[in-house]
Amino acid sequence: MTKPVTIEDLARITGVSPSTVSRVLNGNKGVAADKRALVLEAAEKHHYRPNAVARGLVSGRSMTIGVVVQDIATPFFANMLVGIEQGLDQSGYRSMFASTLWRDNDPNDDHEPFHVLLDRRVDGLIVLAGQASDQFLRDLAEQIPIIIAARKVEGLEDRCISIDNVEGASTITRYLIGLGHKRIAHITGHRNHPDALDRLRGYRLALEEAGIEYDEELVVEGSFHEESGLKGVEQLLTRGVRFSALFAGNDQTAYGAMLALASHNFRIPNDVSVVGFDDVSLSAYTLPPLTTIRQPAVAMGRAAAESMLRLLSGNDPEVPHFQTELIIRKSAAIYH
């Protein structure tokens, strides 16, 4: 473990002052050409690398932006993270992630990931969905530049990047109705998850418009995971309700649902149509490929990063508006 070379070292080697070394290293104007060359050469030769920690302490900027995420391993979030990295690239900023999910026992741990990041003096915070309260996020916004993605926070509208879940859900439900389906089941996300609530609302809205009565026997609670799609279908089947189509709360739920249906010998889409929400990249490869609503995760992540960059340079974040899009593949068909 060799000690990294410092500016002090370089100064000693080249015979100029540390100030001058610092200046040439920072591409600062006004340094004699010969000294500049000297320093640059020495830096190169000794593999000098600036200590970002020290630099951060004096400049007050760590050049890293914190990202709070529920679960890295969820395809949708993973894609947003990719987008964030893309958006930050070339900016000199880097992202640092902090997650919670898998330790959801301790409720006041909800703030723990925020603190790790804040303590490390990140220059800004991008929050992906998550269960921190609106109030907490509002307070945070007083302390540090913040952008929120895949979630809407009252009072922070100009910092939120999200799609309209009600609209997306009603669009895909309408699509099923247009295919002739009347008995449409729905497996929701977590009971209190805002997205889950909005999607349920969109589903009901579309039914209402079409004059189809809402039947609570047709909806079961899920959790946005594959497992819950599987269980959801089992529940529906146990209840003995008839349905010709199923709107799963998200794509992962749809995967589980399709498996359960197949194992009960229902053919998709001939016997029952299945649709999801999100359009995770895998959904183009399921059997059959999944009809779903696209929520542009990568683009949203990139936009979050870009808005953050704008915020950090003192400008208006200008968060863009994202539209959902109906992606028609093979998992839903005309009712007969």
Place this chain on the structure above:
Amino acid sequence: MTKPVTIEDLARITGVSPSTVSRVLNGNKGVAADKRALVLEAAEKHHYRPNAVARGLVSGRSMTIGVVVQDIATPFFANMLVGIEQGLDQSGYRSMFASTLWRDNDPNDDHEPFHVLLDRRVDGLIVLAGQASDQFLRDLAEQIPIIIAARKVEGLEDRCISIDNVEGASTITRYLIGLGHKRIAHITGHRNHPDALDRLRGYRLALEEAGIEYDEELVVEGSFHEESGLKGVEQLLTRGVRFSALFAGNDQTAYGAMLALASHNFRIPNDVSVVGFDDVSLSAYTLPPLTTIRQPAVAMGRAAAESMLRLLSGNDPEVPHFQTELIIRKSAAIYH
């Protein structure tokens, strides 16, 4: 943007010296109980939070460990990252990720993610697979504690956590052979990827053992992505070669392959058996559920973090050995 309170502030408020404040904040012994109480109360009241940057500068430890990863959005890597977070939890250390993948144009950028991390003075580095050269990693190991996961580096064996790809591949190929298959196709990973090479070797090994001649017409190059599974099958079909089973280089490749086969009206596993490698969590939910080789990503990530922690505390890393496991589901069946 309110300025965070500092130790200096706390000293002024409580009337003790900064040294004393620092001591009580660090749970240091030997401080009068009354002063301790005073400081603690003030810290609480003013929401004091230590500046990890300053602390890092003096202690020389940033309490963050860098993780270099090819692609966060790949399920296998995402799971390793989850494992790393789990392993670091409670240790006070945090991870910072840096990836490259999606900018694979510039070859000498390969080292860029290492530099961002090194410049920020991470205390250790966990490298997940990746294309940095063995030599580069060996050099790195001289500078900083390093653990390498999902890859083997010569000379750094005691720092590598990986499974035996040859063994895994030969195991699953043997399984197919045991089912009666003789014409087994294989879609590899990237041409030069060590894992891809090892899996191909394992495949050939098993064939050889069984006295089945290796037929290069049966193997096509893939890239470990869904898309390449799809294309791989198309190629095989175009070649007009007969095969009753297909060993995909990894699970994602298998997904694409299954889709292609299905769209050509092959039933899985009745007409052709398909197996993968990795056992990503989704593989339990495909149609049919995928028979595959499990590479315990989360556990490996956790082990990497734990070994790193050991290394940082001056102990032997004690990297554990991981075994692959054959996971039998529904995508492969007896040949007839």
Place this chain on the structure above:
DNA sequence: CTGAAAGCGCTTACAG
């Protein structure tokens, strides 16, 4: 038990 001082590696006015 406690404070003054030095120092971590850098940047940035301030003089010259």
Place this chain on the structure above:
DNA sequence: CTGAAAGCGCTTACAG
């Protein structure tokens, strides 16, 4: 154009 000095927020010997 260039160096000496101060300072970022903390920790840690060093005296007392």
